Amino acid sequence: MTLTLYHNAMSSCAAKVRMVMSEKELKWDGVHLDLRAGDQQKPDYVKLNPKKVVPTLMHEGTVVIESNVICEYLDDAFEARPVRPSSPAKLAQMRLWTKQIDEGVHASTGVISNCIAFRHQHLQKTPEQIETWLNNIPDPVKRQRMRNGVELGMDSPDFKGAVMRYEKLLDDMEAALENGPWLLGDEYSLADISYAAYMARLKHLGLGERIEARPHVAAWAERLLAKPSFKEGIEDWFDPKYLALFESQRGEAKAKIRDLFS
Ligand SMILES: N[C@@H](CCC(=O)N[C@@H](CS)C(=O)NCC(=O)O)C(=O)O
Incomplete structure (x- = not known):
């Protein structure tokens, strides 16, 4: 499994995704972006996330942006320990x-x-x-x-x-x-x-x-x-x-x- 999160330590949206990954006991690699230095606006990152924000998830070649979408993606891709109700x-x-x-x-x-x-x-x-x-x-x-x-x-x-x-x-x-x-x-x-x-x-x-x-x-x-x-x-x-x-x-x-x- 290759799960990479482009994130920032203090970003609320990135924090939400990290908490979900913890609930689901997923192993992941992180790429930390310095938002004050403008890492999120650098051309290579913008190719992944045109909104120029964190987080961005990369999973086996699939790029997923938007933290709410990422959280649901993780729950779909990794069924164990669901974080969503079934009804x-x-x-x-x-x-x-x-x-x-x-x-x-x-x-x-x-x-x-x-x-x-x-x-x-x-x-x-x-x-x-x-x-x-x-x-x-x-x-x-x-x-x-x-x-x-x-x-x-x-x-x-x-x-x-x-x-x-x-x-x-x-x-x-x-x-x-x-x-x-x-x-x-x-x-x-x-x-x-x-x-x-x-x-x-x-x-x-x-x-x-x-x-x-x-x-x-x-x-x-x-x-x-x-x-x-x-x-x-x-x-x-x-x-x-x-x-x-x-x-x-x-x-x-x-x-x-x-x-x-x-
Ligand atoms: N709707 C987006 C919002 C992402 C967002 O606003 N990220 C902030 C950190 S919480 C960011 O990267 N800000 C950097 C900037 O605006 O320059 C999501 O949920 O992923």
Whole structure:
């Protein structure tokens, strides 16, 4: 079996795929991309992933992009230890959770992460390097969001909407978790795994109070982040430089978020 993941230690989408591979006990090789150095925009990588993002999976000559697609591909290609429910009704429910990530939750995470923390990494670069990175982002809407975040931080016009997208998600989760320990009730699945890295990111960025405000979500996040696959696929990859950056910005972020809700 040759399974190669092009990924980044701190990327939420790549983290999701690593957690799935851990759940399924798959052996894989990694190619680590430095997203701040622009590895994702280099021509050889763009041939694999025209969206210029991680992750990308290579499996015996097949290239698969888009983390939600990769997770389902892995579950189809390697049937042991399934991460998806077998009933069509539950599978449909699962996909309603995972598709939300592509419909706004991931973009909102990008906004919040950039406005609070990642902008400080970009601001270490020369203005020319920042422009090169921004101009190479294929999606013009994402390019503008990233520019706003780097230039304006938490005063970006996108910031409040991104936080509110999470409020809606967490409210929906709170309601779903009244029916059992996992988002689909009794069955732990890709619906839960897909959100593990995002819950960790909220805590890192000072939005943990938004989780704690919802008792079912708080207990679920604790269960999810206690999974051995979270440790192996996500926590063990945390980059101490990023953790230090998150910590240095958390106080200001918490105060700003509290202001949004006062
Ligand atoms: N929908 C894509 C999103 C991928 C994505 O946004 N990846 C981020 C890291 S989480 C990235 O590579 N960012 C680099 C950049 O935008 O320059 C997926 O799920 O794979």
